Amino acid sequence: xxDSLEQRIDSYLSNRMxxxxxxxxxxxxASEKSLQKEVQLQKAAYLAIEKHGDAxxxxxxxxxxxxxxxxxxxxxxxRLALPIVIVYAAIFLYNAFSKPHLEEDLFEEYFETAVYRxxxxxxAETFPNWNNGTKAYKQGDYETATSFYEEHLRRQTETQxxxxxxxxxxxxxxxxxxxKAQFYLGQVTGKQNPYTNTAKWNLALAYLKEGRIVRTKxxxxxxxxxxxxxxxxxxxxxERLSLED
Amino acid sequence: xxxxxxxxxxxxxxxxxxxxxxxxxxxxxxxxxEIKLYVHQQGGTSTHATHLLEDGMVALFHHxxxxxxxxxxxxxxxxxxxxxxWEKKPDAEKHLYPRLHEEKAMEKLFARMEDADVQVLKxxxxxxxxxxxxxxxxxxxxxxxxxxxxxxxxxxxxxLLIKDEELLNELNANLPKS
Numbered sequence: 001x002x003d004s005l006e007q008r009i010d011s012y013l014s015n016r017m018x019x020x021x022x023x024x025x026x027x028x029x030a031s032e033k034s035l036q037k038e039v040q041l042q043k044a045a046y047l048a049i050e051k052h053g054d055a056x057x058x059x060x061x062x063x064x065x066x067x068x069x070x071x072x073x074x075x076x077x078x079r080l081a082l083p084i085v086i087v088y089a090a091i092f093l094y095n096a097f098s099k100p101h102l103e104e105d106l107f108e109e110y111f112e113t114a115v116y117r118x119x120x121x122x123x124a125e126t127f128p129n130w131n132n133g134t135k136a137y138k139q140g141d142y143e144t145a146t147s148f149y150e151e152h153l154r155r156q157t158e159t160q161x162x163x164x165x166x167x168x169x170x171x172x173x174x175x176x177x178x179x180k181a182q183f184y185l186g187q188v189t190g191k192q193n194p195y196t197n198t199a200k201w202n203l204a205l206a207y208l209k210e211g212r213i214v215r216t217k218x219x220x221x222x223x224x225x226x227x228x229x230x231x232x233x234x235x236x237x238x239e240r241l242s243l244e245d
Numbered sequence: 246x247x248x249x250x251x252x253x254x255x256x257x258x259x260x261x262x263x264x265x266x267x268x269x270x271x272x273x274x275x276x277x278x279e280i281k282l283y284v285h286q287q288g289g290t291s292t293h294a295t296h297l298l299e300d301g302m303v304a305l306f307h308h309x310x311x312x313x314x315x316x317x318x319x320x321x322x323x324x325x326x327x328x329x330x331w332e333k334k335p336d337a338e339k340h341l342y343p344r345l346h347e348e349k350a351m352e353k354l355f356a357r358m359e360d361a362d363v364q365v366l367k368x369x370x371x372x373x374x375x376x377x378x379x380x381x382x383x384x385x386x387x388x389x390x391x392x393x394x395x396x397x398x399x400x401x402x403x404x405l406l407i408k409d410e411e412l413l414n415e416l417n418a419n420l421p422k423s
Contacts, residue, residue, distance in 0.1 A: 006396045006403075038403075044416040045402045046370055051416075052355050052363075053261065053371035055348040057306055058299040064270055065277070065295050112266065119360055233267070 009042045056115070063113065066140060107209040110237060113140075113172040114198060120161055127152065130162070137169055145169040146180070164188045164195040171206055181206045189219075197229035204237075213241055251319040255309050258302075259373040273302065276320050280327045287331065301327035310373045350412050357405055362398035369395055 003011075011017045012025050029035045116137055122130045133148030149166040156162070167184030170177040185206065188199035204219035220238045223229055249268045257268045277298055284294040304326045305319075315322065355363050368379050369391070376387035383390045406413045 004396045004400075006399045010399075040417065040420075041403050041406060041413070042399070043420050044406055044413055045399060047416050047420055048351060048354060048402065048406065048412075049366050049370045051347060052351045053367055054303045054306075055351055057261070057303050058348070060266060061273065061299045061302045062295065064273055065298060109267070112270075117360055118356075 005038060006042065009039050013039070013042065013046070059115065063140060103208055103211050103213070106237065106240065107205055110233060111171070111202070111205050111209075113142075114165070114168045114202070116165065118161065119194065120159065127156065129155065133169070134165075137165065140172075142169045142173045146173070146177070158187075160188050160191075160193040160195050164199050167199065168202060171202055176206070176209065178206050178210050197223060197227065201230055201234070208237075208241075217241060251314055254319055255314050258306055259309055260378070261306070261367070261372045272319065272323075273298070276323055279324055283324075283328060284331065289331075297327055297331055300330050304330060347415070350415070354402075354405055354409065354412065358398070358401055362394065362401060365390060365394045365398050366402065 008025065012022065017025060029039065116134060118134075122134075124131045129148045129152035133145045133152060136142070136144035136148065146166065146169045149162065149169055153162055153166060163184045167181050167186075167188065170184065171181035182203060185199045185203040188195050189203055200219050200223055204216045204223070207213075207215040207219070217238060220234050220241075223234050224231070224238070249271060254268045254272045257266065258272075277294075280298055280301065281291070281294040284290075284297055289297075301323060305323050308322065308326060365383070368374050368382060374382070379390055380387045383394070385393070406416070
């Protein structure tokens with residue numbers, strides 16, 4: 001089979017051509033302006049891939065560094081409620097031998113907000129709520145994102161993608177809205193679709209955070225039985241939960 | 246005692262799978278305080294520190310891709326990289342975020358491609374993945390992924406760049422002079 005133009009340029013740029021082939025290629029390039037242009041274009045494409053990858057790493061780090069910050073009201077409310085929380089926590093820990101605390105820690109350890117990556121086109125003029133929601137989602141403002149997403153779901157046909165990101169936005173809030181997250185993610189885990197496994201994993205974490213271990217384990221076992229999605233994490237979490245039984 | 250070895254962290258960083266960043270996140274959270282303290286000691290702000298941490302993680306990724314793991318600990322390498330970036334950056338640029346325009350342009354460019362094609366291009370040209378890991382990721386032998394997907398995806402990307410003259414010119418201006 002004849003190599004494609006991209007393949008030949010790739011071999012040349014990555015120094016994988018034999019000496020004679022390389023000399024012939026350079027000769028061809030010297031006489032053909034169009035080939036020179038293609039080589040330059042391919043170099044630009046490689047640079048674009050690198051810059052896109054760099055941006056993804058930056059976005060991830062930015063998110064670790066700036067998780068959605070609670071509003072002033074929330075901060076104030078927590079300060080007011082602190083004595084109640086302390087008493088409640090003491091009673092809770094006494095009754096439950098600190099098990100729920102462990103579950104919260106496990107949630108924090110395993111949960112990651114899904115990076116928004118759409119497979120569908122949402123023209124801004126037709127889907128303003130979706131676009132506004134996604135803008136907020138990407139900025140880590142999950143409260144705003146959920147308002148727009150829910151409005152979108154009220155007005156448009158529900159898609160697995162829309163349900164998934166709405167669920168993820170509720171789960172990414174600080175603190176997460178577990179009931180809403182469970183409601184939306186639960187609708188994505190039924191029929192097989194590109195979001196099924198990610199939704200199932202996050203639904204399991206939403207139940208874990210709530211202390212509903214039986215449901216968490218059931219979902220994790222389903223994931224383990226049906227494929228390789230985050231296999232090591234799923235196995236590890238199941239083992240850690242079993243140790244706490 | 247460290248919870249994860251440098252090797253485990255480096256492997257996860259190089260594989261760049263957005264879903265599997267537990268070890269890298271742990272590493273980042275363990276080292277960010279030192280960088281923040283350094284930036285504050287140098288008269289910088291929290292925003293400067295955040296930008297520096299982002300640049301530092303990107304630089305660490307490329308450093309590992311180029312050199313592999315080295316004798317000195319990963320934390321020491323990361324801190325040295327961040328300090329070097331800070332020292333080399335002119336004062337006037339420390340408060341800026343010059344990549345915003347570039348990042349938006351990239352996001353727009355790659356949003357026009359199928360996610361699966363973008364993943365293939367990244368696996369081959371950005372992430373340090375072995376043939377075996379590529380086969381595992383795409384569920385096909387490496388050469389099949391290459392023949393069936395990679396060249397088409399690359400052609401698509403080149404076609405998109407041809408249509409975006411401004412971006413192409415910017416990329417060409419940033420290419421190393423040969």
